[in-house]
Amino acid sequence: MQKCGIIVVKGIVQGVGFRPFVYSLAEKYNISGSVQNLGSEVRVVACGDNFDSFLSEIGKGTPLSKIDSVDVLDYSGAAVSGFYIDKSSSGTLSGFIPADVSICDDCIDDIRDKNGRYFSYWATSCVNCGPRYSIILDVPYDRERTTMDEFPLCAGCRKEYEDPLSRRHHAQTIACRNCGPGLFLYDRSGNPVECTDPLEKAAEFLDAGHIMAIRGIGGFHIACTESSASCLKERLGRTEQALAIMAGRMSFIDSVAYVSDEEREILRGPEHPVVVLVKRERDSLCEVSNLDTIGIMLPYSGLHHLLFDNLKAPFLIMTSANSPGNPMITEYETALLKLRSSVDYFLTHNRVIKNRCDDSVVRDGYIIRMSRGYAPKRTSADLGGRCILAVGPELNSNITVYKGGFCYTSPHVGNVRNPSTLDYLKETVHKMTAITGAEYDIIAHDMHPQFLSTRYAKELSDISGAQLIPVQHHRAHIAAVCTKPCVGIAIDGVGLGDDGTVWGGEVFAGCVPELERVGHLETVDMPGGDLATRFPERMLYGILPDDLTAGILAGRGMSELELNVLDRQVKAGINVAKTSSTGRVLDAASALLGICREKTYDGEPAMKLEASASAGTPAKWEREFKTESGCRVFQTSSLLRRARAEYLSGTDVSDIAASFQYNLAAGIAEIAVESAGILGYDKVAVSGGVAYNKMIRETVINIIRSHDLIPVLNRDFPLGDGCISYGQAVYAGKMKG
Structure with a gap:
């Protein structure tokens, strides 16, 4: 039976009350020694007859901790009396700081206890709750390295902070109205x-x-x-x-x-x-x-x-x-x-x-925006020995750092087209680099050369000498979901494709990083480029540029001059982007049905189409496919043409919306199922912002399952672009270097 040893605990053990937890266990099992923060792991010197029981309890951790490993080393030092919390020192940066979490029930009781020290105090917290990432300046996680350092503890808080029996024992955020922020x-x-x-x-x-x-x-x-x-x-x-x-x-x-x-x-x-x-x-x-x-x-x-x-x-x-x-x-x-x-x-x-x-x-158990509570996020990943920074996409951006078997993904950053958000991205890179102690061998970025995040990646590469690896947007989506051989469905708004067109309704097959495009939605015209995203009726005319569409738009007040300009633009191909985007097809359907004629916020046409469809009953429509450059192509123009016919015949708008969504989802799922059958794969990964649409997502899943295939969706990262930086890191790490 072992009686002495050095216990090294790795994982998320900073800012989670781990040292006071160990202290209380030492008291319980009559263990002498010490506990110390070393960077982002905890080192425990322990001696006593109950060493094995003490070790077993340590492995269970605290409510907010996440333990990767507990190793025991030999201890040959002098015996000590009692047990104490030693001063922190720098060391390994293998763990991480947990995200901010909500106030716990015990602290809620405290702020409502009229006879207690914390009655009506807004910043009450303990080792089990409250801010973490939002207040940290540096690691190891101690009060002097948080923004709480400017609030010296009063006698009452100091007493609890030093009391091993208190749940505020070494709680770095402890404060009351006498000494804390106001x-x-x-x-x-x-x-x-x-x-x-x-x-x-x-x-x-x-x-x-x-x-x-x-x-x-x-x-x-x-x-x-x-x-x-x-x-x-x-x-x-x-x-x-x-x-x-x-x-x-x-x-x-x-x-x-x-x-x-x-x-x-x-x-x-x-x-x-x-x-x-x-x-x-x-x-x-x-x-x-x-x-x-x-x-x-x-x-x-x-x-x-x-x-x-x-x-x-x-x-x-x-x-x-x-x-x-x-x-x-x-x-x-x-x-x-x-x-x-x-x-x-x-x-x-x-x-x-x-x-x-x-x-x-x-939504429905899937993360849309990954921030407070969920991020920064630490994920185990086998990506080799190289250190990677992935700077993410342009919209709904965040960043991911890979080091030593773990990916560290930041909270949501935002739209880096905005200068202030780009500055925030840079600030986030600096912070995450410092916390993880990363020195980058690779910087992964979106393959679009004009993205500000791409330019920033190149600036960092010039400074550090790190290798740049561009990653196609939708392949990053699939890499974030599944690294085993699979068929992958990526359905979202936009992302630059290999052929220079705007992708967004893609089917891939293979194993990361070898993902071959085997199918997609029909490539259609996007008149005016980004202007078609703001005014989705332009998207409608780009897909169905004929007299019937012109008549609908004229009936809604579009002038003859505007229609003539739009028609000439489409016919001449002037300032007309090409896209296979699922989001843009949904925008066109929303415009056709008069649900949304101008986008005032991101995703509005598709979201309003979904809301309308929730009251409708879907009907199965005939779906048309073709083969083009070795890919199966779903003819979305035929789908929109059918929707237009139903609209002009007076069919209920909600029923048309429901039918359009159902058949769009069914069409792309059928391409995936067909590809899986040909290649012998049993998994179909699904990602992209359109997958938040419940009818579309469940239709795809049901069709996959009906063919005895396994649908794989990500519940740890967003289905939308919030997973891209993680996918970029995975993709880059899987490449042979």
Whole structure:
């Protein structure tokens, strides 16, 4: 029986209460020795008769830890009396810092205990909850390397911090109203609002219909009650966009939306994301969301819970204060400058947000936006010994670092077409590089030469000498899902293809990195390029450029001059991109049915088409295919032509929308199934933003399963472009170097 040893624990063991956890176990099993942070692993010197039991318990970890390995080394040092937490020192960077998590139930009880130290204190937390990534400056994770360092502990907090029996033992975020960060309320001119309790006053203003910017864990939100929803949308210039809400109680969510057991678990989990739910009544909360779905989250910080304790309204609209595609606003001074025309008041605090983090979004168990709670994300991956940086796509971007058997993926960054978001991408690379101690051998990027992320990759390569590896957008989608031999379906908006056209409805076959394009949607005209994404009727005419389409558009007010210009543009091929994008075909169908004639936010035409289809019954239509350059091609023009015939004959729009979605999904699934049969593969990977559409996704899955094949979809990363940087890293790592 072993009685002494050095225990080395690797994994996510920083910022998760691991050292106090080990300390308490040492007390329980009468172990002498010490525990110490070494970079991002924990080293335990342990001696005692109960060594084996102590070791077994350590391997179970804490609620927020993720243990990769527990190794025991010989110890030949002098015996020590007692057990203590040793001062941290730098060492290996094999682990990582966990994401920010919601306040735990014990801390919620604390802030409602009128006789307790933490009563009504908004920044209450313990070793099991609260901010982590958003406040860290450097590793190892200790208070002096977080933004909490500027708040010295009072005697009461110091006592708990040093008490092995307290769940705040060595909790780096511990604070109370006597020593921790404070809350402040200002009007839109930056003048302090006189009040005894900023939260109580803020709730009063919100109930009165005022709009408020609220600084939370990872940045600012804009909040208001339902009565001010239209006003908020007007001020933000987002009159059509659905907004997320925060509900004070689960009972309210149950009253307005259908909630499965899985969705209930996600809502209440430590991540507390926004969960997209189907409304019980299609026209309910229409000022918040004009779709058949609505995004809802529960309060996830002490500030939120205390706000709802004072609020009469059952829910708040809670939307990110940044404009779409731009990084979260974290500083009060910036918020005051940019939001004073949109909000009436500012509720803020003086804890520095070092690393911004937006709300995560989940639908049907699939991640849409991977941020607070889910990222930064650490994933085991066998990609060899080279260190890789993957800088991601252009839209919905994030970055991934691969080092030593693990991928580290950042929270959502945004649209790097925006200069401020590109700066945020660079900032994120710098932060993730520092935390992981990475020195890059490879930099993977999108193959589009004009993307700003591609240019940034080249700049980094010039400085570091790292090898550049371009990765085609849709192959990165498949690489993020499956590295075994498979057929892969990638259905999304846009991505530069091998042939210089815009891809987006692709079927591949092979094993990463050898993925051959074996099928795709028909390549169609996209008049005006990006202009066709804003005005999807242009997309409709690009696919069906004839008198019937012209008549429909003329009937809606398009002038003869506009139609003539559009027709000449298509016939001459002037400024006409070629695309096989699934998203653009859905846009055209939405325009045909009069559901969305102008896009005002990303994905609007397709999302509104899906909402309409939810009330319809799909019919099976004849589907046409051809073979072109060795690929099976699904003729989407024939599908749109059938939809037009149904529309002109007076068929219910919802039924047409449902039929279009069903047959589009069935067509691309049939190509995949046929390819799998020819090649003898049993797996079909599915990825891309269009797969969030429930009817399309389930149609594809059902057809795959009906042919005794295995559908593979990613629940660890977004189906959309939030998986691209991870896919780029996997693809680059699998290439022979």
